Amino acid sequence: MRKYINRDALLNLMLSNGILLVIVALILVTGAIEPNFLTWRNLVNVLRQNAVVGIVACGMTYCIIGGAYDLSVGSVVSMSGVIAILSINAGVNEFLAIAYALLAGLGVGIANGSLISLINGRSGEAFIVTYGMQVVVASIALFPSNGLFIAGRVSEGFFKTIGRGYWPIGLFLAIAVALEIILQRTRFGRKMCFIGSNMDAAKMSGIRVKPHRVSFYAISGVLASFAGVLLCSRVTSSNPTAGVGFEMDAIAAVVVGGTSTNGGRGSIIRTLIGAIVIGVMGNALNILDITAYHQQIVKGMLIIAAVAMDLWNKRIRARRMAHERV
Amino acid sequence: MLDMDIVKNITVTKLDAVSRGAFLRRRKEAFVADEYVKKLDIRTPSIHQVLSNLSGGNQQKVVLAKWLFSEADILILDEPTRGIDVGAKYEIYCLINRLTEQGKAVIMISSELPEVLGMSDRILVMHEGRIKGELTGIDKTAERVMQLAID
Numbered sequence: 054m055r056k057y058i059n060r061d062a063l064l065n066l067m068l069s070n071g072i073l074l075v076i077v078a079l080i081l082v083t084g085a086i087e088p089n090f091l092t093w094r095n096l097v098n099v100l101r102q103n104a105v106v107g108i109v110a111c112g113m114t115y116c117i118i119g120g121a122y123d124l125s126v127g128s129v130v131s132m133s134g135v136i137a138i139l140s141i142n143a144g145v146n147e148f149l150a151i152a153y154a155l156l157a158g159l160g161v162g163i164a165n166g167s168l169i170s171l172i173n174g175r176s177g178e179a180f181i182v183t184y185g186m187q188v189v190v191a192s193i194a195l196f197p198s199n200g201l202f203i204a205g206r207v208s209e210g211f212f213k214t215i216g217r218g219y220w221p222i223g224l225f226l227a228i229a230v231a232l233e234i235i236l237q238r239t240r241f242g243r244k245m246c247f248i249g250s251n252m253d254a255a256k257m258s259g260i261r262v263k264p265h266r267v268s269f270y271a272i273s274g275v276l277a278s279f280a281g282v283l284l285c286s287r288v289t290s291s292n293p294t295a296g297v298g299f300e301m302d303a304i305a306a307v308v309v310g311g312t313s314t315n316g317g318r319g320s321i322i323r324t325l326i327g328a329i330v331i332g333v334m335g336n337a338l339n340i341l342d343i344t345a346y347h348q349q350i351v352k353g354m355l356i357i358a359a360v361a362m363d364l365w366n367k368r369i370r371a372r373r374m375a376h377e378r379v
Numbered sequence: 380m381l382d383m384d385i386v387k388n389i390t391v392t393k394l395d396a397v398s399r400g401a402f403l404r405r406r407k408e409a410f411v412a413d414e415y416v417k418k419l420d421i422r423t424p425s426i427h428q429v430l431s432n433l434s435g436g437n438q439q440k441v442v443l444a445k446w447l448f449s450e451a452d453i454l455i456l457d458e459p460t461r462g463i464d465v466g467a468k469y470e471i472y473c474l475i476n477r478l479t480e481q482g483k484a485v486i487m488i489s490s491e492l493p494e495v496l497g498m499s500d501r502i503l504v505m506h507e508g509r510i511k512g513e514l515t516g517i518d519k520t521a522e523r524v525m526q527l528a529i530d
Contacts, residue, residue: 238402238403239398239401239402239403240394240395240398240401240402240403241401243387243391243394243403244394246383246387247380247383247387247391250380250382250383251380251381254380255380255391258380258391258392258445259391259392259449260391317380317382317383318382
């Protein structure tokens with residue numbers, strides 16, 4: 054009997070953290086082969102590189118827990134960078150330039166949320182609406198610069214600082230912790246889970262579903278535009294296609310972290326771990342001299358494995374519940 | 380919400396009452412849930428048990444608990460005893476009676492005639508979306524109900 058329980062606990066641990074275990078193994082192996090991998094400098098580098106996608110993924114986590122994806126974030130990253138750099142080049146104060154970029158992101162988020170709420174959209178409709186928004190916003194990012202890079206005439210200051218050194222890492226961690234506390238400890242977070250779990254039941258329980266859904270997308274939009282600002286700050290220029298594919302990278306971080314794509318459950322800290330895992334894995338594969346093309350195969354398989362793990366986990370838990378039923 | 384635990388399900392109807400500012404007070408939530416689990420005799424190993432692990436009758440009691448917690452004056456119960464066993468049915472009836480004793484109004488929707496006849500002060504008979512008639516006092520008989528329903 055005792056042995057049975059232990060095996061159960063081990064199985065549970067492996068199921069809920071399976072991906073992490075694989076990654077820990079990968080890190081140890083890589084570290085053994087290449088001592089430079091496990092250095093402070095390398096790890097800080099990896100974190101810095103992944104902080105931008107990580108921040109986008111935090112917003113994505115809110116949308117997914119709330120019941121639907123936000124596919125527009127990649128374009129928002131591009132657009133906000135273009136807006137920030139253009140504003141600065143036009144002589145606008147750097148804080149104001151950042152504010153413009155964030156406002157644009159907020160606007161896109163509110164537009165997403167309002168449209169989805171208006172048609173009372175489920176995850177399918179939300180998918181399509183935010184995809185449409187992605188296409189629209191991508192174009193808004195492209196036309197001011199005719200699709201070209203813009204070099205920023207940025208002097209030393211706040212804008213230039215936040216994309217460098219420990220700043221992106223610190224901001225990413227701060228945002229993640231703040232969002233996690235809001236998710237787990239506030240009324241807003243609780244309502245988010247209820248809406249994601251069962252929208253109709255949430256409505257019948259007296260939760261005002263529509264304004265809440267708008268706010269999930271608004272938060273996602275603001276965070277995506279902030280990520281765009283950080284990205285521009287690091288290279289002091291804007292690339293109107295800088296954010297292409299970010300939405301999928303963000304979803305990957307959420308899924309690998311272990312937040313359920315069904316909504317209603319999840320955590321920002323898991324997303325943080327997911328983002329770091331994907332970053333560390335890419336870096337480890339680089340160090341192991343595996344080409345970028347082959348890396349995509351590993352990354353894709355990792356994402357699929359994460360979803361499979363989630364489903365498997367759920368099934369086993371359901372089976373165990375059936376046994377315990379009172 | 381079947382995939383959430385008892386605490387979350389009960390407090391959702393009035394989160395203001397279990398929070399300070401925007402923040403939830405978990406101890407208060409647990410206290411409230413504990414109170415209702417005892418009051419309604421919900422049989423569960425823990426207040427953190429997920430709803431889908433409970434039997435139908437106990438799930439129904441949690442739903443009732445959640446609306447009691449909202450302190451509504453009028454409760455509309457749509458088939459409150461559908462699909463649950465006789466014992467749990469009886470308990471739900473007792474609960475409804477206790478509520479009305481406390482001065483709350485209960486509108487119960489049911490398609491089980493004995494239940495309707497046994498529980499109600501007033502019966503409104505409906506047929507194809509229309510109210511066909513009202514029965515009170517000694518008129519509350521199965522014959523009268525059926526008569527109105529098929530008229």
